[in-house]
Amino acid sequence: MKVVKIFLIYLSVAFTASVLIVLYELQCFTVGTKQHRTSVECLHRNWHKTSTDKSSKTIRNPLILYWDYPWHVRRAGDPEGTKIGVCETTYNRNMLEKADAVVFHYTVVNGRDIPWRHYRHPKQIFVWWSGEAPPVLQNENYQLDVFDGFFNWTWTYRRDADVLRNYGYRGDLLKSVEKGKDAIDKIIAKKKRLAIWVVSQCDYTEGAKKRIRFAKRLARAGVKFTAFGKCFVQALPRSNEMRAIVQQHKFYLAFENAIHCTDYITEKFWNNGLFSDTVPVVWGPKKEDLLEVAPLDSFIFAEDFETPEKLAEYLLFVDKNDEEYRKYFRWREDPNITDAMMIEMTRERYPDLNIQTPPKTICDKLLYNRTSKTIRSLLNEFWDRNPPDCIV
Ligand SMILES: *[C@@H]1O[C@H](CO)[C@@H](O)[C@H](O)[C@H]1NC(C)=O
Ligand SMILES: *[C@@H]1O[C@H](CO)[C@@H](O)[C@H](O)[C@H]1NC(C)=O
Numbered sequence: 001m002k003v004v005k006i007f008l009i010y011l012s013v014a015f016t017a018s019v020l021i022v023l024y025e026l027q028c029f030t031v032g033t034k035q036h037r038t039s040v041e042c043l044h045r046n047w048h049k050t051s052t053d054k055s056s057k058t059i060r061n062p063l064i065l066y067w068d069y070p071w072h073v074r075r076a077g078d079p080e081g082t083k084i085g086v087c088e089t090t091y092n093r094n095m096l097e098k099a100d101a102v103v104f105h106y107t108v109v110n111g112r113d114i115p116w117r118h119y120r121h122p123k124q125i126f127v128w129w130s131g132e133a134p135p136v137l138q139n140e141n142y143q144l145d146v147f148d149g150f151f152n153w154t155w156t157y158r159r160d161a162d163v164l165r166n167y168g169y170r171g172d173l174l175k176s177v178e179k180g181k182d183a184i185d186k187i188i189a190k191k192k193r194l195a196i197w198v199v200s201q202c203d204y205t206e207g208a209k210k211r212i213r214f215a216k217r218l219a220r221a222g223v224k225f226t227a228f229g230k231c232f233v234q235a236l237p238r239s240n241e242m243r244a245i246v247q248q249h250k251f252y253l254a255f256e257n258a259i260h261c262t263d264y265i266t267e268k269f270w271n272n273g274l275f276s277d278t279v280p281v282v283w284g285p286k287k288e289d290l291l292e293v294a295p296l297d298s299f300i301f302a303e304d305f306e307t308p309e310k311l312a313e314y315l316l317f318v319d320k321n322d323e324e325y326r327k328y329f330r331w332r333e334d335p336n337i338t339d340a341m342m343i344e345m346t347r348e349r350y351p352d353l354n355i356q357t358p359p360k361t362i363c364d365k366l367l368y369n370r371t372s373k374t375i376r377s378l379l380n381e382f383w384d385r386n387p388p389d390c391i392v
């Protein structure tokens with residue numbers, strides 16, 4: 001009798017357990033299809049299922065999920081489905097469990113609302129994306145320390161980020177611009193004015209204040225510039241008209257709002273300057289950082305001159321000397337110049353510098369170098385590693 005009783009107890013325990021397991025699996029199955037109730041436990045299990053499913057022969061290309069559009073503004077991000085190399089991208093959070101990486105632009109995640117603070121699938125890479133430099137984050141009161149231990153990779157303009165997301169790359173520039181002597185003649189023939197400056201942050205950071213003072217001294221020393229942006233009366237023209245306007249000017253004042261902060265070289269230098277067929281006059285970045293990424297002799301570095309007045313004198317001199325001005329386009333004189341050739345030439349001239357080579361995309365990194373890592377402190381990774389003379 002006793003044996004039968006124990007056996008019956010055993011049977012009912014086993015039965016209850018299996019019913020519970022079946023119910024649990026079923027719940028995972030249905031929850032997974034519902035939008036808002038994705039439980040992390042199920043995520044974990046489903047992930048495991050898909051990643052160990054030996055029956056499926058097709059190897060899926062990595063999927064990158066953007067948590068949201070930057071600033072929650074649709075046109076600020078790539079359109080849904082834009083590929084990065086062979087990687088797929090999506091904004092569809094229902095794809096969360098399939099995503100290899102989840103990218104959070106710094107404007108779409110904050111300390112009050114951190115998803116999965118306590119649990120998530122350990123294989124999934126959480127990426128912190130910022131194109132802005134410390135001054136902007138500081139001004140927006142963006143707290144970096146609330147994310148300690150949360151992200152796996154950084155995706156920023158810093159070349160020591162896990163993935164580089166910079167404002168421009170020399171190789172893309174060489175592919176995109178017209179090259180050859182005739183092209184340069186045409187560019188120079190369009191030049192009607194001396195310099196142009198577009199600036200919308202006037203006194204927002206120490207760096208921004210300093211650059212205004214610098215520009216005022218340039219102007220007083222005779223460098224007349226066309227001025228656009230919120231710091232002046234003239235509103236910004238539409239971006240498609242902007243390029244044509246910039247092209248009429250010999251120099252683009254590429255003044256950043258941060259001084260000597262590592263790698264902070266923005267669209268002012270790339271898009272508005274070099275890509276728009278003009279010569280950037282650069283103030284703010286460190287010279288080595290520029291030399292490492294730019295084509296040879298493609299820009300004027302403001303700090304090479306002791307004072308704004310000396311820089312003004314030089315700009316006015318170049319303005320009067322076509323041959324001198326033309327030298328700043330020599331990098332695109334050879335119609336067959338490639339990035340590899342430019343890298344070689346730059347290395348020969350500056351053997352001690354660490355010349356930038358084609359950057360790896362986030363897709364490359366997911367495919368070939370999916371390092372396991374946790375960013376213990378964004379503050380330290382992103383900010384504190386700036387040189388002591390970085391002023392924001
Ligand atoms: C892989 O990525 C890490 C940073 O996440 C980097 O330090 C390392 O150099 C990379 N390795 C290769 C071979 O690119
Ligand atoms: C560029 O390459 C083409 C085709 O190889 C060649 O015919 C031409 O001479 C080259 N031009 C210069 C300036 O080297």
Ligand SMILES: *[C@@H]1O[C@H](CO)[C@@H](O)[C@H](O)[C@H]1NC(C)=O
Nearest residue numbers: 122123149151152372373374
């Ligand atoms: C990502 O970071 C989290 C949080 O520290 C960690 O649990 C997880 O193992 C990391 N994943 C990878 C792939 O490095």
